[in-house]
Amino acid sequence: MKRLAGWMLATPATLMIALLLVLPVAATIGMTFGAPGAGTWGVAQPYADFFTSGFRRRVLWRTFEVAGWVTVISLAGGLVTAYVVSRCPPRVKSILIVLAVFPLLTGVVVRSFAWLVLLGRQGMVNNVLQWSGVTDAPVAMLYTQGAVIVAMVYIFVPLMVLVLVGVLENIPEDLLQASSSLGAGPVASFLQVTLPLAVPGLIVGAVLVFTASFTSYATPHLLGGTRQMMMGTLLHQQAMVAFDWPGAAVVAAIMLVVIVATVLLMTRLARRMNPMTT
Amino acid sequence: MSTRIHPVLIFFTVLIYIFLLGPLVIIFGAALSDTTYLTFPPQGLTLRWFENIWNISAFRRTIVTSLQMAFLGTFIALIIGIPAAYALNRHRVTLPASLSTLFVLPILVPEIVIGFSLLRSVTVEAGVPVWYALLIGHTLLVLPYVIRVVSASLASFDFSIEEAAISLGSPPAKTFFTIVLPNIRSGMIAAFILSFITSINDVSISLFLTGPGISTLPIQLLAHMEQFFDPTIASVSVVLMLLTILVMVIVERTLGLAIVAK
Amino acid sequence: MTQPLIIENITAHYGTTKVLENLSLSVAEGELVSLLGASGCGKTTTLRLVAGFLQPTSGTITLGPKNLTRLAAHQRDIGLVFQNYALFPHLTVRENVAFGLKQRKFGGTERLKRASAMLDRVGLAHLADRLPGELSGGQKQRVALARALVIEPPLLMFDEPLSNLDAKLRVDMRVEIRQLQRANGTTALYVTHDQEEAFSISDRVAIMHQGRIMQLDTPEVLYQKPANAFVANFVGFENLLALSVTARDGALVTAQTGDGALMTLSQDQLGAIPDRFLLATRADGLQVTTDPAAPGLTATLGLRTYLGRAYQYQAKAGALALVANGPLSQPLDQGAVVTLTPNPEQCAILAPE
Known part of the structure; x- marks a missing residue:
């Protein structure tokens, strides 16, 4: 009876996800294995097409590169900010958290658009550069890898700050007091107590930012255009412009594999490194 | 903590916050500029770009669609997500652990992959009309947030209260509505707000599911940006930010913002 | 090595609320003093002020020749044992114990030697390579103790160190703490809300209430001769x-209650009795007799409960509600009219409120 009740309550959500998510995504993956005997590579022909294309290989590599940089920079910026925020007096802390939440609740399109305005030929960055005499003519900054990275860091730093503030606040105050009562100064305490205990949380934050930037669409679309195509924009281009659906499905499958592998690997690593759970 | 923070760290943090908030201030300025191109600082002040939002019919229509998707999608997700979250917490023993993994899938699978897959299976193969396909996409998008936030709130719910009510003669179904739901109210409100904001800002799923005459506001913004570079975009952005501020104020007044930070 | 701790006229605030007012306390070399009181009485605040986690609004704290008042926490050289042990979860037991030595720039082999020797002393040498998560509560408490002792601090402080242990272990651990502290001759400040623990372990106990010390004395004096109504109530x-x-008739004094009931007391037994005073007794100190001629208060008995060693009665003498114990040999029923005689050895004379 109880068993039945549990299942009945969970059924609508289970059905919805199974039928409208698992099935369609499985169909997409299935599509990448094409018809048997097609092309020289048989069922793996769409993958062969992907990896023999220098352009697509470059897109995949660029996506790794951009997501990697965005993760590293957000991690560094986020950690320092989160450290300061977590040590502020309660009032200041809550204001700083609200200021970090606000950009997070503002849409990705709006936030990417801000950088479109800033980095354009008539944009403020160019105006400042020319006014200060660093350059004479406007520098082309849009549609470069740097622009995509800066805008993505901008988008993901608030997320990282919030995650890491949570992580740092979870470290019991007692431990830091114990550390200082045993003679460790602020730097020694940070390096020997705070940082080792924050590593699992840092991994979680890094995974969040890496996967989100690896699969993002709006930011590379607006600031990278076709010149700095990434996996997200490539998927859209293949599906909606070139109408090459098997090609798009391969992009989707590769993204899925990278994301799932990253998440599984990293959460396992984070769990192993977490001393709190043993 | 009373320990002092090193001034270099404070300086760095201030820079990060300028980096985070500066661009948003610039959008505000650009939206007020009395020029036909985007610029900052604004040259002359005007509100005509805000009027322009309403004058462009594409914006008018997509704002309505976006609101429909956000309200309906969130509503449906709450209706099917709350029982699922309840089952996961209350009947943990009898349900397989894989079920909670299933409920995380919509977060794990990249949105853009979900969007593309829904386009193929739901819109093209099953022939579901665009508006409904879009609604399915938005419901899927927010369902895991609903389940997760409500679960978190149920995890701290003391189920012996429910048992007390039942032992006092309240039927189980009625107990759910009179005892359980009121006690997870803040979780439900948080789930609603988080879902609503996620839905209204979504690009990656909607990207594939919009069709002739039916689009959402973020997609329309992207399309508009490709053709025009006038301050209308900035003014739409300002309106969206003002809405966000409004939501944050409401959240702060009702629940405290700590909930969103989770 | 060991040093006296002197706290002088400390006032402290949390925000705008005053939590300590003009508190002074000194702990002699090698002495163990407990701060005892209910939560919110200021005992933990006092400890945190000495540790350097809080800054006093005014006053000074000195440890031997060293003025601690404005010193950063990590420069104070105090061994601190926390309520939740506060062991570093990512370090092994040995690394936890060696942590303070590392901060004091001891070499690797010296650190290892001292940490191992200390773990031997607390009987945990066999667990040296475990992580704290794998230990029981009592073992964690020993590691915390070893970690605080190994740096050979001039002052040891304990913040409710036993409150997370079960009753049996609590008694064992407090004996062990006392032995280690005695053996090292270290000055110690001990915070607890448990009266039995404080009395059993301390040379002197400070009973605190609302940010002030109500009485600071040896456990024996506190238990038998409380100085005021608060302490009397607190110690039972x-x-x-x-x-x-x-x-007054020589040493004999006749006094009356608010109701006008009279009783006779002897100054030979109770010390000087002022004109107005409070007589404090335990339930054991009021003898129940059925002899109407006995000196004392006439009372009517109410509910009787069984204590094992005696019967306890809720009694009424006029408007006064009293608690008295009677012998097991003679259970009395509700409604019995008796005389309650104070036993001078278990009474204290206090100044009126």
Whole structure:
């Protein structure tokens, strides 16, 4: 009876996800294995097409590169900010958290658009550069890898700050007091107590930012255009412009594999490194 | 903590916050500029770009669609997500652990992959009309947030209260509505707000599911940006930010913002 | 090595609320003093001020020749044992114990030697390579103790160190703490809300209330001769009678309650009795007799409960509600009219409120 009740309550959500998510995504993956005997590579022909294309290989590599940089920079910026925020007096802390939440609740399109305005030929960055005499003519900054990275860091730093503030606040105050009562100064305490205990949380934050930037669409679309195509924009281009659906499905499958592998690997690593759970 | 923070760290943090908030201030300025191109600082002040939002019919229509998707999608997700979250917490023993993994899938699978897959299976193969396909996409998008936030709130719910009510003669179904739901109210409100904001800002799923005459506001913004570079975009952005501020104020007044930070 | 701790006229605030007012306390070399009181009485605040986690609004704290008042926490050289042990979860037991030595720039082999020797002393040498998560509560407490002792601090402080242990272990651990502290001769400040723990372990106990020390004395004096109504109540004097003297006859004093009931007391046994005073007794200190001629208060018995060693009665003498114990040999029923005689050895004379 109880068993039945549990299942009945969970059924609508289970059905919805199974039928409208698992099935369609499985169909997409299935599509990448094409018809048997097609092309020289048989069922793996769409993958062969992907990896023999220098352009697509470059897109995949660029996506790794951009997501990697965005993760590293957000991690560094986020950690320092989160450290300061977590040590502020309660009032200041809550204001700083609200200021970090606000950009997070503002849409990705709006936030990417801000950088479109800033980095354009008539944009403020160019105006400042020319006014200060660093350059004479406007520098082309849009549609470069740097622009995509800066805008993505901008988008993901608030997320990282919030995650890491949570992580740092979870470290019991007692431990830091114990550390200082045993003679460790602020730097020694940070390096020997705070940082080792924050590593699992840092991994979680890094995974969040890496996967989100690896699969993002709006930011590379607006600031990278076709010149700095990434996996997200490539998927859209293949599906909606070139109408090459098997090609798009391969992009989707590769993204899925990278994301799932990253998440599984990293959460396992984070769990192993977490001393709190043993 | 009373320990002092090193001034270099404070300086760095201030820079990060300028980096985070500066661009948003610039959008505000650009939206007020009395020029036909985007610029900052604004040259002359005007509100005509805000009027322009309403004058462009594409914006008018997509704002309505976006609101429909956000309200309906969130509503449906709450209706099917709350029982699922309840089952996961209350009947943990009898349900397989894989079920909670299933409920995380919509977060794990990249949105853009979900969007593309829904386009193929739901819109093209099953022939579901665009508006409904879009609604399915938005419901899927927010369902895991609903389940997760409500679960978190149920995890701290003391189920012996429910048992007390039942032992006092309240039927189980009625107990759910009179005892359980009121006690997870803040979780439900948080789930609603988080879902609503996620839905209204979504690009990656909607990207594939919009069709002739039916689009959402973020997609329309992207399309508009490709053709025009006038301050209308900035003014739409300002309106969206003002809405966000409004939501944050409401959240702060009702629940405290700590909930969103989770 | 070991040093006296002197706290002088400390006032402290949390925000705008004053939590300590003009508190002074000194702990002699090698002495163990407990701060005892309910939560919110200021005992933990006092400890945190000495540790350097809080800054006093005014006053000074000195440890031997060293003025601690404005020193950063990590420069104070105090061994601190926390309520939740506060072991570093990512370090092994040995690394936890060696942590303070590492901060003091001891070499690797010296650190290892000292940490191992200390773990031997607390009987945990066999667990040296475990992580704290794998230990029981009592073992964690020993590691915390070893970690605080190994740096050979001039002052040890304990913040409710036993409150997370079960009753049996609590008794064992407090003996062990006392032995280690005695053996090292280290000055110690011990915070607890448990009266038995404080009395059993301390040379002197400070009973605190609302940010002030109500009485600082040896456990024996506190237990038998509380200085005021608060302390009397705290150490278990159930009955407080407000009395005023009506007649004096040599050492004998006749006093009456608010209701006009009279009783006779002897100054030979109780010390000087002022004209108005409070008589404090425990339930054991009020003898129940059925002899109507006995000196004392006439009372009517109420509910009787069984304590094992005696019967306890809720009694009424006029408007006064009293608690008294009677012998097992003679159970009395509700409604019995008796005389309650204070036993001078278990009474204290206090100044009126």
